[in-house]
Amino acid sequence: xxxxxxxxxxxxxxxxxxxxxxxxxxxxxxxxxxxxxxxxxxxxxxxxxxxxxxxxxxxxxxxxxxxxxxxxxxxxxxxxxxxxxxxxxxxxxxxxxxxxxxxxxxxxxxxxxxxxxxxxxxxxxxxxxxxxxxxxxxxxxxxxxxxxxxxxxxxxxxxxxxxxxxxxxxxxxxxxxxxxxxxxxxxxxxxxxxxxxxxxxxxxxxxxxxxxxxxxxxxxxxxxxxxxxxxxxxxxxxxxxxxxxxxxxxxxxxxxxxxxxxxxxxxxxxxxxxxxxxxxxxxxxxxxxxxxxxxxxxxxxxxxxxxxxxxxxxxxxxxxxxxxxxxxxxxxxxxxxxxxxxxxxxxxxxxxxxxxxxxxxxxxxxxxxxxxxxxxxxxxxxxxxxxxxxxxxxxxxxxxxxxxxxxxxxxxxxxxxxxxxxxxxxxxxxxxxxxxxxxxxxxxxxxxxxxxxxxxxxxxxxxxxxxxxxxxxxxxxxxxxxxxxxxxxxxxxxxxxxxxxxxxxxxxxxxxxxxxxxxxxxxxxxxxxxxxxxxxxxxxxxxxxxxxxxxxxxxxxxxxxxxxxxxxxxxxxxxxxxxxxxxxxxxxxxxxxxxxxxxxxxxxxxxxxxxxxxxxxxxxxxxxxxxxxxxxxxxxxxxxxxxxxxxxxxxxxxxxxxxxxxxxxxxxxxxxxxxxxxxxxxxxxxxxxxxxxxxxxxxxxxxxxxxxxxxxxxxxxxxxxxxxxxxxxxxxxxxxxxxxxxxxxxxxxxxxxxxxxxxxxxxxxxxxxxxxxxxxxxxxxxxxxxxxxxxxxxxxxxxxxxxxxxxxxxxxxxxxxxxxxxxxxxxxxxxxxxxxxxxxxxxxxxxxxxxxxxxxxxxxxxxxxxxx
Numbered sequence: 001x002x003x004x005x006x007x008x009x010x011x012x013x014x015x016x017x018x019x020x021x022x023x024x025x026x027x028x029x030x031x032x033x034x035x036x037x038x039x040x041x042x043x044x045x046x047x048x049x050x051x052x053x054x055x056x057x058x059x060x061x062x063x064x065x066x067x068x069x070x071x072x073x074x075x076x077x078x079x080x081x082x083x084x085x086x087x088x089x090x091x092x093x094x095x096x097x098x099x100x101x102x103x104x105x106x107x108x109x110x111x112x113x114x115x116x117x118x119x120x121x122x123x124x125x126x127x128x129x130x131x132x133x134x135x136x137x138x139x140x141x142x143x144x145x146x147x148x149x150x151x152x153x154x155x156x157x158x159x160x161x162x163x164x165x166x167x168x169x170x171x172x173x174x175x176x177x178x179x180x181x182x183x184x185x186x187x188x189x190x191x192x193x194x195x196x197x198x199x200x201x202x203x204x205x206x207x208x209x210x211x212x213x214x215x216x217x218x219x220x221x222x223x224x225x226x227x228x229x230x231x232x233x234x235x236x237x238x239x240x241x242x243x244x245x246x247x248x249x250x251x252x253x254x255x256x257x258x259x260x261x262x263x264x265x266x267x268x269x270x271x272x273x274x275x276x277x278x279x280x281x282x283x284x285x286x287x288x289x290x291x292x293x294x295x296x297x298x299x300x301x302x303x304x305x306x307x308x309x310x311x312x313x314x315x316x317x318x319x320x321x322x323x324x325x326x327x328x329x330x331x332x333x334x335x336x337x338x339x340x341x342x343x344x345x346x347x348x349x350x351x352x353x354x355x356x357x358x359x360x361x362x363x364x365x366x367x368x369x370x371x372x373x374x375x376x377x378x379x380x381x382x383x384x385x386x387x388x389x390x391x392x393x394x395x396x397x398x399x400x401x402x403x404x405x406x407x408x409x410x411x412x413x414x415x416x417x418x419x420x421x422x423x424x425x426x427x428x429x430x431x432x433x434x435x436x437x438x439x440x441x442x443x444x445x446x447x448x449x450x451x452x453x454x455x456x457x458x459x460x461x462x463x464x465x466x467x468x469x470x471x472x473x474x475x476x477x478x479x480x481x482x483x484x485x486x487x488x489x490x491x492x493x494x495x496x497x498x499x500x501x502x503x504x505x506x507x508x509x510x511x512x513x514x515x516x517x518x519x520x521x522x523x524x525x526x527x528x529x530x531x532x533x534x535x536x537x538x539x540x541x542x543x544x545x546x547x548x549x550x551x552x553x554x555x556x557x558x559x560x561x562x563x564x565x566x567x568x569x570x571x572x573x574x575x576x577x578x579x580x581x582x583x584x585x586x587x588x589x590x591x592x593x594x595x596x597x598x599x600x601x602x603x604x605x606x607x608x609x610x611x612x613x614x615x616x617x618x619x620x621x622x623x624x625x626x627x628x629x630x631x632x633x634x635x636x637x638x639x640x641x642x643x644x645x646x647x648x649x650x651x652x653x654x655x656x657x658x659x660x661x662x663x664x665x666x667x668x669x670x671x672x673x674x675x676x677x678x679x680x681x682x683x684x685x686x687x688x689x690x691x692x693x694x695x696x697x698x699x700x701x702x703x704x705x706x707x708x709x710x711x712x713x714x715x716x717x718x719x720x721x722x723x724x725x726x727x728x729x730x731x732x733x734x735x736x737x738x739x740x741x742x743x744x745x746x747x748x749x750x751x752x753x754x755x756x757x758x759x760x761x762x763x764x765x766x767x768x769x770x771x772x773x774x775x776x777x778x779x780x781x782x783x784x785x786x787x788x789x790x791x792x793x794x795x796x797x798x799x800x801x802x803x804x805x806x807x808x809x810x811x812x813x814x815x816x817x818x819x820x821x822x823x824x825x826x827x828x829x830x831x832x833x834x835x836x837x838x839x840x841x842x843x844x845x846x847x848x849x850x851x852x853x854x855x856x857x858x859x860x861x862x863x864x865x866x867x868x
Contacts, residue, residue, distance in 0.1 A: 037111050037150075038068035047075040050720050058113055061148060065109035067101060074098040075116070082635060099153065111148040124149060169455060173200040173471035178457040180476075191478065193448065195422075195441045198473030199415040199433035201227075206411050206466070210393075211404040212243065215356070218394040219405060221363075224467030226432065226460070227412040228387050235383040236409030238361050238393070242374025243402045244270075245353040249335070255345030257337045264333040265353030267400040268294070268326040271303045275317040275337065276347035290339035292319065294351075297331040308340050325354070353400035360397070361405070365390040374403065413460060413468040420474070421456040422447045433472070448478070495520060499562040510554065512562060514547040520566040521590040521652060522582040523547065524609060529561040530554070542581050567608040572638075573600040579649065587654070588613075594641070594648045601644075605652075606636040613654035613694070614677065615639055616669035620650040628668035630682060631659045631689075656694040657735065663687030665728040675735060676707060681728040689728050693735045696722040701738040708732045776808035 042059040057075070064071045076098055078090030090096055095116060117124050128151045129139045143150045169180050203225070210219035223229055231237045245265040249256070255276055273292060292304040304321045335349050355375045361384065362368035369382040384393075386409060395403055414435055419428035425447040429439045460470020497514050523542065527535040528551050539550045551560055566581070580591035588610050594601070605615050615637060617627040624643030627650070631637050637659075641648070655675060659667060664682030681687065696702060696718035704713040704724035708731035714724040715738055724735060783804040787796060 037063040037065055037109065039063050040068050040071055040073065044069075044072045046073070048080070049075055049077050050080075052720075057116070061111075061113040063111040063148070067108060070101050071108070071110075072100045073110075073112070074100075107152065107154045109150055109152050111145065111150045114144070114147055114149050117149065169474060169476035171457070171474040173198075174457040174459070174474040176457070176459045176461065176470050178474075180455040182453055182455075183451065191445065193443045193445045193478040194475075195420055195427060195443050196438050196475045197415070197418045197420070197429055197433065197441060198438045198475070199435045200471040200473050201412060201414045201435040202468040202471050203230075203410050203412045204468040205408070207406065207408050209404070209406045212402045213395045213405065214402050215395065215397050218392045220392050221390060221407060222464075222466060223386060223388050223390050223409070223411060224464050225388065225411040225413040226416055226463060226467070227414055228385075229409040229411050231383065231408060231410065235385045236407060237381055238369065238371075238384050239379055239381045239406040239408070240359065240361065240371050240374065241379040241404045242355040242359075243404060244355065245401055247333075247351050249346060249349040251348045255343065255347065257345045259335050259346060259349055261333045261335070261351055264328045264331075264351055265400050266328055267353055268328060268333065268351050269324060269354035269400065270320075270322040270352040271324070271335070271350070272320040272352075273304070273318070273335070273349040274347045275306075275308060275319065275340065275344055277308065277341060277343050288340040288344065290317075290337060290344065292321075293336040293338065294326060295334040295336060296326060296328055301326055308344060355399060355401045356395075356397035356403055357399040358397055359395065359403065362394045362396065363390040364392050364394075374401075411466075411468055413463060413470050415472045416460045416470055417458075417462065418472040419458040420476070421454075421458070423449055423454055438473075445478070495564075495566045495568060497562065497564040499564075500559060501562075502557070502559045510549075510551050512549040512551070512560075514549065514562075514564050520568045520581055521578050521592070521605075522567040522588060522609060524565040524567055525563060527563045529563075531559055535563070542578075567610070569608055570604040572602045572604065573598040576603065588615075588652060590652045591619075592650060592652055594644055594646060597641075597644060597646050597648075601641065602630075603639040603641075604636055605639060606632075610654050611635070611637060612658045614657040614659055614667060614669065615652060615654050616672060617641070617650040618653060618672070620644070620648070622648045626668045626670075628666055628680075629659075630664060630666050631661050632664050633661055635660075658692040658694065660690040660692065661687050661728065662689070663728075665689050670732060676732055677734075678730075678732045679726075679728055680730050685728065687728045688725065690723050690725055691733075691735060692721050692723045693718075694721055696720070702735055703738040705734050705736060706731050707734060712738075776811070779808050780805050 039060055040062045045057070045059045045062045047057055052075070062073055074097075076096040077092060078088055078094040078096055079092035081090065081096050081098070082088055097112065099110060114124060124142065124144060126142055127139055128142055130153065138154055140151045140154070169182075171178060171180070206222070206224060206229075208219070208221050213219065229236050247261040247264055249259040249261075271292070271294065275290065287307040289307050290305065291302060294301040294303050301324070303324060304319045306317055306319055308317050333351060335346065335351070337344070337346055355373070357373045359371040359374060360368055361371060361382070363384065363386055365387045367385050367387070367390070369384045371380050371382050374380065384407075393405065393407065395405070397403070415433040417428060417430060418433060419426055420441060422443075425444070427441040427443060429441060433439055455476060457472065457474060459472045460467070463470055499512065499514075501512070523540075526537055526540050526547070526549065528538045528549065529535045530551070538552075541548050541550075547564060547566070549562060549564075554560065569576075574594065575596040577593045577595050578590055579593050582588050582590045605611050612635070615629055617639070620627065620641075622641075622643045622645065627639060627641045627644075629637055629639050639652075641650070644650070653672065655669060655672060655677070657675070657677075659665065661682070663684050665687060666680040666682055667677050668680075669677045679689070691704060693702060698718055698720055700718050701715060702718055702722045702724065703715045704726055705711075706713055713726040713733065716722050716724055722735075726733065780801065784801040787800045
C-alpha cells in the first residue's frame with residue numbers, strides 16, 4: 001500500500017518592502033500580539049545583500065513575538081528580488097526583508113535593528129508595505145522601541161490548508177483469500193473511490209500415470225482449472241510403453257515333466273525353457289531327443305524339440321520358440337516334456353504374450369489419438385487435445401500385452417468471479433476475466449469508515465481443490481485526508497514537504513516516500529526530527545521521481561517530522577525524468593533523461609535555485625549540434641537540445657555566471673574548464689548583455705576577454721561580484737583575472753584555470769613549433785660545421801656559432817609566440833631596439849662570411865709561405 005500526496009496552499013514566505021513615508025505623517029502604533037518578543041536563532045538571520053561582507057549586523061537584535069524558532073529572515077536589496085512575473089518589487093537600493101516560516105502561518109510582531117533603516121534611508125520610515133508570495137499586499141505602521149523598530153505581520157500564507165493523500169492497494173496479483181487493512185483518519189475527506197481488477201492466468205503441471213493396461217482398460221484423470229490444459233509446447237502429451245505378459249515356472253530344484261500356468265496371457269507368442277538332468281552320473285547313451293508341448297484346453301500344440309548332450313558331467317539344454325500365436329481363451333496352459341532320459345525335465349519355463357498393435361488412446365470428452373504398434377519395449381509419444389471435461393483415458397489395441405501410460409499436462413486457471421469485500425460490502429465481476437483484461441467494479445464511498453478499513457479478495461472459489469490457484473490483479477485506491485501527514489508547498493519551481501507522522505506501535509525498516517515530480521533536479525534539504533529533538537539528515541535515495549527516506553527504527557508513540565525541499569524545472573513540448581538529482585550542498589550535477597520530445601522542446605531553468613546561473617549540458621548521449629541556452633530579459637533561461645531524441649540522457653551543470661541581456665542572447669558553453677562560452681544573437685542583434693561573475697574576489701580586477709578577436713571587451717574591479725558588459729555579437733568569450741592590465745588591443749591574460757594566448761591566423765609550416773625548432777637547430781649545426789672546417793681558431797668557431805644561436809633563438813621564439821623574447825625588451829626600451837639588434841646581428845654574420853669564407857677555395861704553400 002502506497003500513499004501519494006497532493007495539496008493546496010500558499011508559500012509561507014512574504015517579502016516586506018520597507019518604503020520611506022513622509023516624516024511629517026503621524027506615527028501610529030503597530031498592531032500588537034501582546035506577546036513577549038523572543039530573539040530569533042542566529043542561524044535564522046542571513047544578510048545576502050551585495051555589500052553584506054562589509055556590513056556587520058547584530059543577529060541578536062532580530063526578534064518575533066511568536067514562533068521565533070521557525071521564523072527566518074533574509075536581508076536583500078530591491079535589485080535582488082523579483083515577483084512571479086519577473087518584475088522588481090522595489091527600487092534597486094531599497095531594503096527588502098524576506099520573512100518566511102515553513103511551519104506556522106499565524107501573524108506575529110517582528111522587530112529588527114533601527115540601524116538598518118538609518119544606513120539605508122538616513123531616518124526611520126513610518127510605514128511598512130508587504131507582499132505575500134501569493135501577490136496579496138498589506139501595510140502596517142512602524143513602532144520605535146529603543147534600538148529596534150517593530151511592525152506586525154498579519155499572517156503568513158497558509159501551509160497546511162488541505163492535504164490529500166491517495167490510499168493505494170496494488171496487488172499484482174492478489175490470491176484467493178488475500179486480505180488488506182489500512183487506517184483512515186478523516187472519513188469526510190475520502191473521495192474518488194475506485195476498484196479495478198485485471199485478469200491473471202495461473203498454471204501448474206499435473207502428470208498422471210497408469211501401468212499394465214490391457215485392451216479396453218481405462219485410467220482415471222482429473223483436469224483441474226477452468227481452461228483447457230496444455231503441454232510443454234501445445235496440447236498435453238501421452239507417453240505409452242508396451243509391455244509383455246509373462247508367466248514363469250520357478251526354479252525349485254525339481255525337474256518337472258509338466259507344469260501348469262494359471263491366468264495365462266490371452267495370446268501366447270513366445271515360449272522358453274531350460275531342460276536339466278538331476279541324476280548324479282552321466283548318461284550311458286546319448287544324445288537323447290525330446291519334445292515340448294503346450295496343452296490349452298483340449299488343444300495340444302507342439303512348440304519345440306531338441307537333444308540333450310553330455311557336457312563335462314552336466315546335461316542341460318535351453319530352448320525357445322517366439323514364432324507362434326496361441327489363443328488361450330481363458331484356459332490354463334500346461335507345458336509338457338516328452339523324451340530324453342528318465343532323469344530329464346524342466347528346470348524353468350516361461351510363456352509370454354506379444355506387444356500391442358494398432359493402439360488408440362481415447363478420452364471420454366470425445367478426443368482420441370492413434371499411437372500405432374508397439375514392440376521391443378519402445379515408448380511412443382502423442383499429443384492429445386484434452387478439455388476440462390475429460391475424466392478418463394481408455395486403451396484400445398490388437399494383439400496382446402499391456403501398456404503403461406504417462407500423461408503430461410499443464411492445468412490452467414484464469415481469473416473467475418473476482419469479488420472484493422470492503423468492510424462487509426461486496427462488489428464483483430461475474431464469470432471469467434481473460435488474462436490482461438481490466439474491469440472496473442462498482443463502489444460507494446459510504447462503504448469506507450473512520451479508523452481501520454478491511455479489504456478482502458475472493459477469486460475462483462468454485463474451482464476444484466486441485467486446480468491452479470486463481471489470482472487477480474487488484475488496484476484499489478481513493479483520495480483521503482491523512483491528519484498524521486502534513487504536506488507543505490508546491491510552487492512552480494520548488495517542491496517543499498513538511499511531513500509529520502506519529503507511529504502508534506514500534507516499526508522497523510521505515511520507508512517514507514515523497515512523490516516528487518519527475519523533473520526535480522536538486523534535493524536541497526532532507527532532515528528528520530524525532531519527538532522534537534535535533535534535526536538530522538537521514539539516509540535517503542531518489543528513484544524515478546520519488547524520494548525515499550529511511551529513518552532509524554521507531555518505538556511506540558514516536559513522532560517523526562520530515563522536511564524536504566526540491567528544485568524543479570519547467571519543460572515545454574515534452575517531458576524529462578531526473579535519473580540522478582543533485583544532493584544538498586553540492587554544485588548542480590543532475591542526470592536527466594528526455595522521455596518525450598516534440599518540436600519546440602525546451603527546458604526552462606530560470607526559476608530554480610540555480611536559475612540565474614549559466615547552465616550547460618555534458619556527457620550527452622547524442623551527437624551533432626551542441627546544446628545551448630537562451631537568456632531573456634525577464635530572467636528566463638531555456639535549454640535547447642537540437643539533436644537529442646526520446647531516451648537521450650545528459651548531465652546538467654552550471655557556471656558561476658549570471659547572464660542578463662536587454663532583449664535576448666544565445667549561449668553555449670564551449671569549455672567549462674576554462675569558463676569559455678560562445679555567444680550568438682537572439683531574435684534581435686546588437687542587444688546589450690551584462691555578465692555577472694559570482695566567484696569574483698573583492699578587490700581583484702577582471703576582464704571580459706574575446707578569444708575570437710583577441711581583445712578585451714570590458715574590465716572592472718570586483719566588489720563581491722563583478723559585472724562586465726558587451727553586446728550579443730557572435731564570438732567566444734571568457735571572464736578571467738586581469739594580470740597584465742586591461743587593453744582593447746589584445747594581450748595575454750590569466751583566467752581561473754589557464755592562460756590565454758592570442759591565436760595566429762597566418763597558418764602554414766611556420767606555425768608548427770616542431771618545424772621552427774628543427775630549422776633553428778639545423779641552422780646552428782650547419783654554421784658550426786662550416787666554421788670548424790674553415791678556421792682552426794676555436795674563438796672564431798665558438799663566437800660565430802654563439803652569434804648564430806642567438807639569432808636563431810630570437811627568430812624561433814618570436815615565431816612560436818610573438819613577443820615572448822622581444823616583448824619585455826620592447827616594453828622597456830622601445831620598439832626600435834629589437835629591430836636594431838636584428839640588423840646588427842645580421843651584419844656581423846655577413847662580415848664573418850665575407851671576411852673568412854667567400855673566395856677562399858684553394859691554398860698553396862711553397863717553401864713555408866702560403867699563397868692565396
